[in-house]
Amino acid sequence: MITQIFFILLAVALIAYIYAGVRKNQLSQDESIFWMLGCLVVLLLGIWPNIIVFLAKLIGIDYPPSLLFLMVSIFIIFLAYRNSRHISILNEKNKELIQIVALMEKRIRELEK
Amino acid sequence: MRVLMIIPAYNEAMNIEKVIDDIHNNFKEADILIINDCSQDNTLEVIQKIDGIDYVNLPVNLGYSFAVQTGFKYAVEQNYDYLIQFDGDGQHLASEAKRMYDYALEKDCDVLIGSRFLEATDYQHSFFRKIGTGLFQKIIRMLTGKKISDPTSGLQVLNRKVFTPLSKINNYPEFPDANLLIQYIFQGYQIEEVGVQMKSREFGESMHSGILKPAKYMIKMFYYILVVFANHLTGRRGQKS
Numbered sequence: 437m438i439t440q441i442f443f444i445l446l447a448v449a450l451i452a453y454i455y456a457g458v459r460k461n462q463l464s465q466d467e468s469i470f471w472m473l474g475c476l477v478v479l480l481l482g483i484w485p486n487i488i489v490f491l492a493k494l495i496g497i498d499y500p501p502s503l504l505f506l507m508v509s510i511f512i513i514f515l516a517y518r519n520s521r522h523i524s525i526l527n528e529k530n531k532e533l534i535q536i537v538a539l540m541e542k543r544i545r546e547l548e549k
Numbered sequence: 550m551r552v553l554m555i556i557p558a559y560n561e562a563m564n565i566e567k568v569i570d571d572i573h574n575n576f577k578e579a580d581i582l583i584i585n586d587c588s589q590d591n592t593l594e595v596i597q598k599i600d601g602i603d604y605v606n607l608p609v610n611l612g613y614s615f616a617v618q619t620g621f622k623y624a625v626e627q628n629y630d631y632l633i634q635f636d637g638d639g640q641h642l643a644s645e646a647k648r649m650y651d652y653a654l655e656k657d658c659d660v661l662i663g664s665r666f667l668e669a670t671d672y673q674h675s676f677f678r679k680i681g682t683g684l685f686q687k688i689i690r691m692l693t694g695k696k697i698s699d700p701t702s703g704l705q706v707l708n709r710k711v712f713t714p715l716s717k718i719n720n721y722p723e724f725p726d727a728n729l730l731i732q733y734i735f736q737g738y739q740i741e742e743v744g745v746q747m748k749s750r751e752f753g754e755s756m757h758s759g760i761l762k763p764a765k766y767m768i769k770m771f772y773y774i775l776v777v778f779a780n781h782l783t784g785r786r787g788q789k790s
Contacts (some may be wrong), residue, residue, distance in 0.1 A: 441603060460654065471565055477584060493751075496640045519651070528718055528719055529718070531615050534607060534608060534609055534611060535607070535611070535618065535619040535622055536622070537608060537620060538584075538605045538606060538607045538608060539619065539622060541605075541606060542603070542604070542605050542606070542623075
């Protein structure tokens with residue numbers, strides 16, 4: 437019982453933390469969806485820990501906690517990949533802006549002559 | 550026909566003046582655009598002192614290929630028909646660029662590469678450079694059936710058909726060498742080579758010096774070529790136009 441309460445409280449705290457980020461515009465709504473989903477999973481598992489045992493049996497994993505670790509790894513790797521993709525896009529856009537700024541600076545310089 | 554020479558310059562205060570003089574003396578009909586890639590030395594002041602020269606000053610350092618791409622954007626904006634990539638370090642000779650331009654006009658080719666290997670030159674190659682060049686020659690031949698003797702040459706003439714799509718976002722790679730040549734061939738561009746003389750650089754350091762950098766370059770280039778080939782197989786044109 438006490439562990440259950442602990443994990444439910446933990447999940448609520450995480451949700452509050454992420455929501456605070458969205459509220460202060462430090463994290464976009466779009467970005468926060470995935471983290472919120474992660475928190476929701478923590479909450480659900482906090483309320484019904486047996487879900488993991490059930491799922492492990494369903495897939496055929498003998499040791500249920502390893503399923504938990506698998507889920508967490510997939511989640512983190514997915515987010516890391518997503519970040520990597522975003523960085524690539526941002527880099528390209530940033531480069532484009534720098535080039536255009538430089539070309540415009542040349543134009544302004546010539547107009548001011 | 551209007552032709553623009555784009556000269557990317559990063560810390561080339563010692564070389565750039567000579568390069569410009571050379572072009573003014575030996576290739577008068579070409580317009581010049583210097584792209585100062587946020588040099589740490591006084592390259593900018595040196596450029597500003599030269600009379601009547603067009604230059605673009607990048608506010609942050611983008612690296613060689615993206616500096617070149619800035620020149621592509623300018624050439625598109627100003628409606629140039631041909632563009633010559635020319636290094637700011639004094640390796641390339643304006644007389645050779647002029648010869649290449651005349652040849653490109655005469656043969657009406659889309660891409661013309663100034664090759665150091667078609668004829669014997671006094672250009673000095675490092676050990677890694679030689680191995681790399683040989684390897685990329687073979688890869689290009691294997692994938693496209695075309696023989697390109699100098700896949701890493703920075704002296705190239707491009708026509709508008711080629712540089713217009715390259716000027717756009719996502720269309721120009723960080724290292725535009727063998728991968729880009731393979732892409733040109735897949736896209737059906739007319740590529741030719743002429744033998745040119747080049748000088749070894751006088752001042753400053755090459756961007757491919759050391760051991761780690763060339764190794765990194767090789768790995769990246771292999772991967773880029775693989776991607777270009779995969780794009781070709783899956784029917785994706787290398788670029789949006």
